[in-house]
Amino acid sequence: MKTPKSQNLQRIRSQSAYKTYRFFAKLVAILIYIYGTFRIFDAFVSFLFPNEPGSALKGLLIMHIAIIIGIIYIVLGKVLKEALLMLADIADSVTDMNTRNDQDKEENGQTT
Numbered sequence: 028m029k030t031p032k033s034q035n036l037q038r039i040r041s042q043s044a045y046k047t048y049r050f051f052a053k054l055v056a057i058l059i060y061i062y063g064t065f066r067i068f069d070a071f072v073s074f075l076f077p078n079e080p081g082s083a084l085k086g087l088l089i090m091h092i093a094i095i096i097g098i099i100y101i102v103l104g105k106v107l108k109e110a111l112l113m114l115a116d117i118a119d120s121v122t123d124m125n126t127r128n129d130q131d132k133e134e135n136g137q138t139t
Contacts, residue, residue: 036116044122045115052115056108063100070094 029037043049070093077086 039116039119039123040112043115043119045118048115049112052108052111055111056104059104059107060101063097063104066097066100067094070097 040049070090073093074086074090077083079085
C-alpha cells in the first residue's frame with residue numbers, strides 16, 4: 028500500500044513543470060552507471076589479459092581497486108540522480124503551493 032507521501036510525490040512527478048530537467052537527471056545517471064559498469068568490466072579484462080605478464084598479484088590488486096571505483100561511480104550516479112530529482116520535486120512543490128495560494132486569494136476576492 029502506498030503512503031500518502033509517496034502518492035503525493037508520484038503526483039508531483041507526473042505533473043512536473045520540469046520534464047526536461049528530470050530527463051537530463053536520468054540521462055546523467057545512466058551515463059554514470061554505464062561508466063561505472065565499464066570500469067568494472069575493464070577491471071576483469073585487464074586482469075585476464077595483463078599488459079605485463081608475471082605480475083598476478085599486482086593485477087589482482089588493480090582489479091579490486093578498479094571494481095571498487097566502478098561501484099563508487101554507480102552509487103554516486105544513484106545519489107546524484109536522487110539529488111537532482113529532489114531539486115525538481117522542490118521546485119514543483121513550491122510552484123504547486125504558490126498556484127494554490129493564488130487560486131485561494133482569487134476565490135476570496137483578495138488581490139495581490
